[in-house]
Amino acid sequence: MLQIKLPSAPGKDTSGKTFYFDDALETGKRYFVTGIGTDVGKTVASAILVESLEADYWKPIQSGATADSDRLTVQSLISNTKSVFHAEVYSLREPLSPHAAAELDNIEIKLENIPLPYTHNTLIIEGAGGLMVPLNYNGLMVIDLINHCKAEAIVVSRNYLGSINHTLLSIEALKSRNIPIAGIIFNGAENKATERVILEETGVRMLGRINEEPVVTKEVVLGYKTVFQTI
Numbered sequence: 001m002l003q004i005k006l007p008s009a010p011g012k013d014t015s016g017k018t019f020y021f022d023d024a025l026e027t028g029k030r031y032f033v034t035g036i037g038t039d040v041g042k043t044v045a046s047a048i049l050v051e052s053l054e055a056d057y058w059k060p061i062q063s064g065a066t067a068d069s070d071r072l073t074v075q076s077l078i079s080n081t082k083s084v085f086h087a088e089v090y091s092l093r094e095p096l097s098p099h100a101a102a103e104l105d106n107i108e109i110k111l112e113n114i115p116l117p118y119t120h121n122t123l124i125i126e127g128a129g130g131l132m133v134p135l136n137y138n139g140l141m142v143i144d145l146i147n148h149c150k151a152e153a154i155v156v157s158r159n160y161l162g163s164i165n166h167t168l169l170s171i172e173a174l175k176s177r178n179i180p181i182a183g184i185i186f187n188g189a190e191n192k193a194t195e196r197v198i199l200e201e202t203g204v205r206m207l208g209r210i211n212e213e214p215v216v217t218k219e220v221v222l223g224y225k226t227v228f229q230t231i
Contacts, residue, residue: 028056028120030151031182031231034127034142036166040158041187043070044216046126047077049154051221052228055122058086060114060145061135063128064095070126077221086117099134109135111148125149130166131173143173152182154207154231157198159191164198171202182231183207207231 031049035042050057057078059070065088075085090109092101102109117123127133131143146153153174157167167184174181184202186195187210199206208227213220 027116027118027123029122030116030125030149031055031122031154032125032127032146032149032151033154033156034131034146034170035156036130036158036163036170038129040156041210042126042156043073044213044221045154045156045185045187045210046070046124047074047216047221048210048224048228049124049231050074050083051078051080052225053122053124053231054080054082055124056084056086056117056119057124057126058117059088059126059128060149061090061092061098061109061128062088063092063098063101065091066093074126077216077218079218079222082121084119084121086119086123089114097133098128099136102136108138109140111140111144114145114148116149123151125151131170143177143179146174146179147177152180154182155184155204157184157186158188159186159194164194167198168201171204185210188212 033042033046033049046057049055057071057074062069062071069088069091071085071088090102092098092105094101094104098109127142127145129142131141133142135141135145155167155170157163171181181204183205184198185207189212190209210224
């Protein structure tokens with residue numbers, strides 16, 4: 001059985017009572033947004049995907065939650081009223097790698113304690129850092145969470161010196177675990193030479209590009225809707 005939080009209304013945080021659903025109930029499509037590293041634009045990409053698909057949003061593990069959360073950031077950028085923003089399972093105080101932040105909070109992250117939110121809608125799941133970021137000291141990584149969620153991966157890549165290596169390694173890691181890859185999103189300034197190598201070497205399709213936006217607002221996010229409406 002899955003333990004989940006039901007929202008009181010669409011387009012708002014989950015805040016209702018706890019309900020239980022059978023695992024076999026039909027759910028919507030799931031996409032797991034991961035990055036080739038930290039600060040490559042996963043949250044902005046997630047917001048654009050949520051708006052474009054009018055999907056639900058969920059970040060199961062949030063580090064540095066004392067000041068703000070990516071859920072609140074994404075929610076502030078969404079215009080549609082269909083999307084539901086599901087609460088984090090682990091909300092960790094320090095802005096550190098999840099395994100270290102969890103240790104400071106005297107807890108251990110375990111997959112069996114991460115039930116998926118039940119929804120018929122498409123679900124955008126945002127990861128923490130890159131694929132091999134540790135979630136605990138027992139070998140659990142972000143890539144294992146993707147398998148647990150039974151989601152297709154969307155890789156956010158950003159052009160910088162070394163990004164080819166980081167992107168190819170990320171794609172290779174996903175393929176080695178037989179995790180389906182929906183595609184790559186390039187975030188930031190275009191680099192045709194870099195992107196050509198990545199797309200040709202991996203065979204993964206490009207879903208779209210997010211420009212270097214000086215300020216990200218609801219209007220900016222809404223402007224990408226036609227680009228990412230079908231993935």
